[in-house]
Amino acid sequence: PVKSINKALDKITDDGPIVLLSDYRGRIVFNKSVTVKCEDGNAFALTSSSPNYVSDGVTVTLEKLNFSDSDFRRNTQGTGSL
Helix, strand or coil: CCCCHHHHHHHCCCCEEEEECCCEECCCEECCCEEEEECCCCCCEEECCCEEEECCCCEEEEECCEEECCEEEEHHHCCCEC
């Protein structure tokens, strides 16, 4: 386990899963295609008051999460998909 989604992105390969074990608060820059989901049977919150970015050619799938104060954007008019 790691403390941030950005640290998890450093450790996984493209199209890998990131499993939240608790609520998450922080800025994210998605530079790999991933699926972010909760530990089985949970619905944790993903919160970020700063913009979160999806890089060019990256697809991010978010499964069974609750959102609060979250803003997701493509990196400078990129081709990322959320």
